[in-house]
Amino acid sequence: MNQNKMSLDTLQKEAVFSHFFALCRIPHNSHEEKNLSDAIWTWAKAKGMAVWQDERNNLLLRRDASPDARQKPGLIMQAHMDMVCEKAPHVVHDFQKDPLVLEVSGDLLGTGGRTTLGADDGIGVALGLAIMEHPPASHPELELLLTTDEEDTFSGAAAVDFSRIHGRQLLNLDHAREGQAIVGSAGGMGVCCQKYVQLESVQKEDRFICLSIDGMVGGHSGEDIHRGRGSAISLLGRWLEAAGKTAPFRLAQLKGGTFRLAIAREARAVIAVDKVVEPAVVETLESARNHILSEYKETNPEMRMHIEATSIDRISVISARDSKLTTAFLLLAPQGILEMEGLDHFCVRSSANLGELTFDEKKKCVKGMIELRSSATMGAEAMYGKIEALMHLVEGSCTTFSPYPAWPYRKKSSLREKVRKTYETLGQGALLVTPVHCGLECGFFAAACPDLDCVSMGPDTFDLHSPQESLSISSTLRVEHFLRELIKELAR
Template sequence: MSTTTRILSGYEPASVLSFFEDICAIPHVSGDERAIADYIEAFAKARGLSCYRDAVHNVFIKLPASEGHESAPAVILQGHTDMVGEKTADSTHNFATDGLKLKVDAEGWISATDTTLGGDDGIAVAMMLAILDNPPQPHPAIECLFTVSEETGLEGAWAFDPVAMEATAHTMINLDSEAEGVLTAGCSGGMRTDITLPVTCESAEGVAVRVTLDGFTGGHSGVEIHEGHTNAIKAMGRILSALTEPYDFSLISVSGGGKDNAIPRDCTVTVDLRDTAHAEDFARAVTAEAEKLRSEPNMIPADKSFTCTAEILPDPPVLSMDDKTTHAVLSLLTLVRDGVLSMSAHVKGLVAHSRNLGIIKTLTDGEGKPTAVKFSMSTRSASNGHLDDSQRELTALAAVLGGEATHRARYPGWDYAPVSPLRDLWTRVSEGIYGVTPRIEVIHAGLECGILCDKLGEMDIISVGPDMRDIHTPREMLSIPSVERTYRLVCETLRALA
């Protein structure tokens, strides 16, 4: 027994919180899950439970059904062992060696001093260990899957081998949600696409004008794609394409955005304006186009405070892209479909298919001469058909404009199932105990469930969890009363499944 004070002792559910406090003492940021896997494996060995650990440190523990309930279908409980390691600017915390310093406020919110708490998803690990330690009676066969590196690319889920681990369940409760009273019932899949258009250069003849758009709100390309944020790269395409008729210019360089899964907030393009006498006019015309954009009735208010500058550079340009290249780049910016592509026919308000053009950049050779313009985008849908469609669409678009598309990092979605006995059961149990009907949500972003569902075959899945706030930040908090209610729901659902 440790002699240090147990911050969480005295709170309920005692067993879950005791395991959680143990977990918080073990460093376990993404990619560093060996020690926590050791702890879980030792837990299983001490109790004589069948335990399988794979090369990436995913752990799978099986608990047989209680006597007389062997014919009840097995259920998988699942959560991830890794946490995001974020700390305050002045913190000296070392995530590789130090345990977290827990505290609890008057309302029962647990947090860690100066760091993330890892309630996401340590509380799932703790709940699974508490269930394996002292299961609700009666219970079906329970298979607990502890995955690694969820936060950095769902790597544990990708590595999970249901055959090697002898997983048999077709029902799964994922414990990686962060809002009590919400039941997640589906998620999207997705893929990344890069289109490169080759650049032919020629000697520049005019004056260089740099156009910069900045200060758009941006956002997550999945869960915020329906909110109407302006894509800074598409906005740049609109402004420049509107000026190709009155002005004779070609592109020198383009760059915008930073991540293919974030809606871009900025974009900068430098052009070679051949009609040097009208540089001031051109700069004014750019601003006028930006004002037209700002007055679009459909623009969200927060985006209206974007800035647009058109700056005539003192040094004459040396090289610019030729007209054909310029035309191809501007055409792509006009033609590529971005934002919400279609809505779900089954779930009201759910985006079914979306795309985000997240990054544009000019690739150069060793001497700084442009060789290609690269566009990186992320497409999402739970439907494989949509992703196939998108793949063909972007391949065709690139080919028509003389470029090439490559698709990568494709991952499967978890399609909303119109019929789900587990969802109905969880809802009944929640209504029975708390009189609360959970809100069913399907999210337009990737979860481990999509990959696991694809690997396990026919699965009935729900994703649930207790209330957390500000996850992935040093302000992260986890509600003890919510853990207690959620844990009881999980236990009662297991009892009902038996």
């Protein structure tokens, strides 16, 4: 394909992109995948495939082996149907009803920075559908397992019934780097941190200052956690802490991020200070702003930090004491890499992401949502112990939710060796075989079916979980070709 002439119309002629474009026309946020699941079920039935849909709207499609490969072990291809829904601040988009707006820029398919693309993992779904529709002439039994709610609680993967599934070789299509075969993933959990606060009356001498951070790159809380992009919420805590060294303040508003699985790109606070100390506080904030912007100028070239005098319709604010404790939480909440693996190549073992921050004035409650990840057996639990200690110190509380298991490395893997052989036979260089620092559904599958042999692969996708998300067109086509060659190898 001539990349200089690529357009949406030319891509539509490629089976994998035709399927992907169809997905993009059907909203499919986590917990809202039923319409997409029903559409794929209807399509599979029309194509004469065996297809099952469970109560979680998971799908299993099956195609019989070609006559020459009926005795060969079958292959399960697997992807998830839901997507993370993030949009740029200026964009009007309703993820419950609006189709995604797509653009081609060179070799990249994206949304022009408007919204997430949903290539995580819509392109995995599309690859599976393209193969199931037109498999190689010689192929073993093929199954396509499509799950729901991967981006939130993994409830779809947790509900999969392997008694219905024939295959014991599973190729997960939810990785974002071509040339890598993933053979293990982190486990983790969500953590909800809450601090109830005392409110005090606004005083006549109070002056309000609005602090806002935006324009940060953000990204995937697992796969991008090592890129040094910083978190708007954590930096807001650092900024507030600098102000508190000059004079006491009381928080009036507090908000940051949108989802615990996405690194926070924006954060905002409004503080009340006595008019006598306002100039000194602003001076301190300006100095801290300059230091932070300088520190992050390479990884966040569009980052902005605003300081504005403001007036708000408030009769109460968080007490000075609880404002100080809340700032301590933001400053000390674990964020980013916490531990590295002892491997020859770069790999994160444990990390945390404070991805969402809110203040509910009616409930008098500050809430933070954290995602913990670790490939160590008890790594997430150990990190949670530290958060428990922190919340005790700031007079708050925390609870866990949506735990998911790690996918342990398998020493002997027939599928891994066939994947490696096929990839290197195609002349695309050596294949990097590595674990990955994100949660993959393979952890649930391996726990439910101990003899399951899993590998995860996929095309190059960039800036996941952010409006800058994009997908390499050429990489997608190469991965589709690789899948077809792998299936031929499995049929031999």
